[in-house]
Amino acid sequence: MAETREKSHKPKPRVRPIVRLGIFLVSHSFLVSVVCCTSGVLALFLLPVLAKNTYISENALMPGSASPMLSNQHVLDGNRLVKDLTNSNLKSSETGIESHKIIAQYMLDLGAEVSFHKFHPQMNQFHPLHFFSSPDSGKIQENYSCSSYGINTVGVIRAPRGDGKEAIVLVTPYNALKSGFGEALSLGIAYSVFSLLTQVTWLAKDIIWLVADSQFGEYAAVSAWLREYQTPKFSSLSTLNSEMCPDINNLFEIKVHSVAGSKFSNSFRRAGTMAAALVLKVRDQGEQFEDTISIYAEASNGQMPNLDLINVVNYLAVHRQGLRVNVEKLRSLLNSSWLKSLGEIFESLAKVAKTLNPKCKFGIPATEYVEGTATLASSLYYQALGVPTGPHGAFRDYQVDAITLEISPKFSLDKVWRNDILLRGGRLIEGVIRSVNNLLEKFHQSFFLYLLTSPSKFVSVGVYMIAFALLIAPLPMVAASLYVDANSSSNFLKGDSSTPSAVTDAAEHGITIRSWKWLNSAKLVFIVHLWGAIVSLLPYFICQIPDCSPTTSFVIWVLLSILSLLILNSVLASPLACVKASQEKEWALVKSVTISSVFIGLGLMSVINFATAEIGALVMVPMCLLAQPLKLDVRAGTLRSCCRIICNLVLGHIAFPPAAFFLLKGMLDGFGSANVGDFWMWVESLWAWNSATYLFIGMVQLPCWVLCVSILFHSC
């Protein structure tokens, strides 16, 4: 007891080093934030340099260890199907059903199990509670009509000696009503592989070939089939369907009779759990000089398939079939000169580093850097968007690794070329299937969180998180320093004005008030965030208005949002207004709380969808850190404050979500085509795909922007 009393009497109690470090950082928050932010942005631009070469991580895959077995005979089979399909298109008016029959017949001839799956397209509706929820089977639609349905043709090969617990899915989207030559060709490739796989003895997993009816979109067909596959319905809906739409049923009856005794089945056919899925497409017009194959991997909310799957495809395509592999790039970045000069700077830096230490070998040529950055930017963009880039996205919702392969052949019409594409495409698919067939477990060895900088280079989560962490690191420090500043300055003023006798009494009272003063700002921030939530819910009601063009919807949305902000402000924040006027440094507290909330929001978002958080942080962090009442800056009138005014105004415009959207769209597509309704359409697509980016924009970015703007126009 005595000791503790002595200690408490000491003037300066010892502070632990970590606390001292914290205090040091908080007191130098300006310097820290400048350093951190610049290094964060720099780290982002360094990512293409730091990218590592991909490698096959899973031992069991062994891609390319077996020589392809697809022969010319199988190619001829595929060619026959292509011919039949293109002919039937010309002949029959009822082509949709005819071509499905042809495909089913071909599958049956191979000895596969065949079934039709009919589905009704789902409307893109805004379900406020559907974000993050797994897709459910119970979506019963009352308003379907018999005329609009799609038919998926499904063929299943059972592994001759397998246990039937696992399956590999091959998907070819096919629109029977207006199919191009490319689609027919993709069916031909799939068929040639399928015909091979019925003969081989090495299958350990079942093979499912899904010919997805893409007349309502490729994704809809695949997701409808997957929903049926994964979450079987036990309701009477299917019987209801057949009762109400006899014409569909008729088709099936005819089918059954025509191929009696075969493996055709009216019921839904299933195999085991899916190990992987490949979506195969052939582009109609090929303009390249060589045969290329594009890989699309992004699924909803920036989820990626396991990197091993991409590696296998890339390895087999490049080293076995001699195809060029492409991943999506932002083409506008390819010609930018500033990027090229940045690349040159990095290159020369790497050379200098190499002269200093011959062992260090980072650094890539400038052209490669530009390409890498363009690929990285597109990888970030598509992940941030949260919208799947192809039908493979539907698989990711069920944790199945899937990618879309789009073959764009160098175009010519002669038969040799067609056979060549069938052979090489088929062998690629065969190789991938054989490799996945070797798998013993799900894909798990390689990365799920990565950004691609080229088909054979990637940046893993451990590296790209650094850029983001550096970017948001100053936020809590600045918030703390602002809070401390606001408290101490008011403390100083009060201490000055009061007489010494009243000091103790007033100080105690003042401390209690001051320590809770931030609650007012927190209340303001909370109200604005509440408003953000309301704004993001509004489209649900706007959707219900019938016959509304995107432009009017958008206008209604904006008006309602402003209205709700005003109402909320008047109802909840009115008592705050009078207090606000009385306080000197109130804006600092608001800024501090805003920054904290942004920090929390960005941190949460980085877990859900890293790319969104990264792009959001690039815009929001400078805006939050720079925000300062314009009046103060105008009053100061120095060069520094002028710069700050300009920065604030620019950021204030850019950070407004619609403005950012139009700017981005203008940069990518040109400003001519911009339309107010586009933003509405874009937002619609976001919620249709259950993208968390929509929530981020509505509940983090928009409130943050409003708060920053309110700080800018603060009257002090």
Added chain:
Amino acid sequence: METFNNPKPVLHLLLLPCLLLYSSIAFSSSVEAAMHTNNWAVLVCTSRFWFNYRHMANTLSLYRTVKRLGIPDERIILMLADDMACNTRNKYPAQVFNNENHRLNLYGDNVEVDYRGYEVTVENFLRVLTGRHETAVPRSKRLLSDEGSHILLYMTGHGGDEFLKFQDSEELQSHDLADAVKQMKEKHRFKELLIMVDTCQAATLFNQLQSPGVLAIGSSMKGENSYSHHLDSDVGVSVVDRFTYYTLAFFERLNIYDNASLSSLFSSYNPSWLMSTAYYRKGVYKRSLEEVPVTTFFGSVMETIHTDAAYKALSRRNSGKFEAQTSLDQSVHHSERRTPVKVNDRDETHNINPEGQEGASKCPWSTFCNKFLKAENVDSLVNYGLVAMVPFLMISMWLVR
């Protein structure tokens, strides 16, 4: 018991020297342990999964080789951790090849796998070596070797610094192996043991070995990997490891009558072909490797002992057999089984007693004879006999004259 013992104290007194004599003979023969009685092979593939096809092919190839060189199936313990032949990914069902030419199916009709699949564990492996089995384990799954046995222990799989992975779930460490070998030595379970390991960093597995009579060879040194020899693009996997491939190549040239020495085998490993350095460790192995034929371990070639008399060497054989039997009993013993074993011992001593008594009554001439017999101087006995014949001859000559 006492009533049985009491009436014959004299007999016991008589018996004592004979027993002493007998036991001293038995002891001397067990210390000597010189006779090579039989050959055993323990072949272990420790890794599962389709992509480890080559390990099973390695083991099966070695199995085929030692069988060809004369070790019968009942003296081979074959442990295979997975069944590649029946894997669904196998393009050739029920067949295993170790070469892409597919000329030789290793998984023919007469392959007896003793431990398969999940039975191949570190525990079972150590049980096989040390002979501590559950009572229910059949004889075909036991290593019933004796002190005159030559044992080949071949292991392949994935290894590392002083360990060998079993089944992707557990591992055998170098001191486990050393301990097992030491136990084997103390239980007289082998005369000579060759441990051959084809894994990465195989040589590190022998670091703790100290028992005498143990030779060890590994495919690679510490820090080195052992690589597969070639890929069969038809089956889609690598089918054989380099070390095993060149071992097999060496043995393909040999037959059971060849006299190639172990040193010629060990020197046949070319580091540039193996892409690793084969390392052998002689330890306390006494014989010079140049003099030891490979068939000492990889075949079953017995040393033929020439005897003039058909049955004279019998007594020695008998003693050897008796030792083998007791060592066998020791290896199996449990508390429940201990009593019958003891009873057996007493029976045997009883059985021997009358013979001993007889011998004692015929003293001293028969003991003299015995001594001669036991001294194993059959030739000198004959010589002495011949010399003894000379006076008889002279006396008879003298009488006749």
